Amino acid sequence: MSALGTSRTEAVPTAATDGLRMRGVCLEVGDGSETFLALDEVDLDVAPGEFAAVVGPSGAGKSSLLAVAGGLTRPSSGAVTVAGRDMTVRSAKARTSLRREVVGFVFQSGNLFPSLTAVDQLRLPGTFGRGVTLRDPHELLEKVGMSDKAHRRPHQLSGGERQRIGIARALVASPRLLLVDEPTAALDRARSHEVVRLLATEAKDYGVAVVMVTHDQDVLRYCDTVHEMTDGRLLRSR
């Protein structure tokens, strides 16, 4: 099924208790009168400090996986926990609180706010309200090698630099799970390696479970596990 030679993901329940745990997750999505399974019986465990990659063709369900894992979308069935917290609760408000407290997102191209300086991008999550333990933004900028550009806005930064700021922003609220969406989509090869290496290092240093969705086979060497997704089904390849 996969070029990488896959087998169905096996659960690792003990290691994943504090990280991400998905069991039998299905997501049915509709397009007019047609419905299909964007996620089909997905099981996935990612332990704290583990860096997992999910690869697969467009439309395979990778973004749906991130959305369900991060509580952006409620699955049709199955269980999702992050650090033991149920991410499938009915209330959107409760899921928003959970995201604030235990999940960090790294979006494509950083998705930084154009009006905010680098340091303000990191301060922003601290303004969202209760439940956020903010790390020192300057210390984090230092860690991602951006302390000298703390007062620059996104348009004054390169793509790689924007992605570094995006990673620092995702880590600033001390998440237990980092969900990374195509971080190298707009970067050249050298910068792609730089950014993914940084993600791997930070995952280990902060003990954060990381799930990265990517098309870039070249950066998989930095990942602890690689899963392939096809037609909503997740298969472990490494």
Place this chain on the structure above:
Amino acid sequence: MGVFLAIRELGFARTRFGLMAAVVALIAVLMVMLSGLSVGLVNDGVSGLKRLPVTSFAFEEGVQHDSAFSRSVVDLAAVDVWAGRPGVADAAPYGNVLVNAKSDRGVDIDLALFGILPTSFLSPAVAEGERLGAPNGIVVSSTAADAGLRLGDTVTLDRLGTELTVVGVLGEQHTFGHVDVAYVPLETWQAVHAGARPGEQVPVRARQEITAVAVRADPGQTVDLAGGDRAAGTESLTLEQSFGASPGYTAETTTLQMIQVFLYAISALVVGAFFAVWTIQRTHEIAVLRAMGASTGYVLRDALGQALVLLVLAVGLGLAIGVGVGALIGGGGVPFALSAPSVAVAAVALVVLGLVGAAAAIVRIVAIEPATALGAHR
């Protein structure tokens, strides 16, 4: 911290917000101008009536309300009937006629002659000269003095040739239907109203005619106007209702109010349209915010806070410019007077309606799915 992002966006996208603020500020300037014009026109139209110590006028029964002051003829006997009514503190004869005149120093002037008994409660205090008393003496509005009349001037009425002498000048603007008021003794007023030239006999009937009975209620009392009208054979209008009988008053104030209402609506629509476009442009940014854990309330507070800051700054700027321009206009021939309460009401209304417009546009934020933050959107 609810407007952390909003404030920084205002500074960052200052050209875009500056243009929007300029539009709102211009509307605020226009609103101040209209407010000043409204108050000025009201002053020009009815300040002479407003300054009368009167609570109601009893006009001729069946008189047309919008021209009661020019058409009504009431018998003098009605004054005594009204004076005897319960709750009435004072009742006095009142005459009103518009005349064209020319002063002995060549000033052409239109006057609203208010005929009163010099001893009645209607007789006004003067800032210069003497109170009303001499048979051909008149006490004129301060605006008549601004137009060139001076104490001691002789004013000759066109057509009749009646000569009146300015014996007193009032301290404030007293105008009626955009014409300066001149208080004149009732007997002289009756002669003018009857069209009697100097030396001619005034018809006996004319000596019994007045425009209306001016009534002042006891403090804290309400007078039974309908009962009084039945007893005296008159038709009463309260002082405020009588403003509509001032020439052009209703048409002018209604027109201006309509323009103001349209401006409020335009302002709310313009602000709403701006924030609708702005919200659509920010859709992905808002999805990212919500994905990161910002609550719907946080995002709404941020967006509405941004609208509030923009509106307050823009309206404040507009008011400052409007008041400045108004100060320049106020001294000229345009009927313009700024009143703090009406300017404040206009400012608050602009901000509140602008916020309503913005809120109607911003509320779509709640429908933005945070999951759309994922994928290639930027």
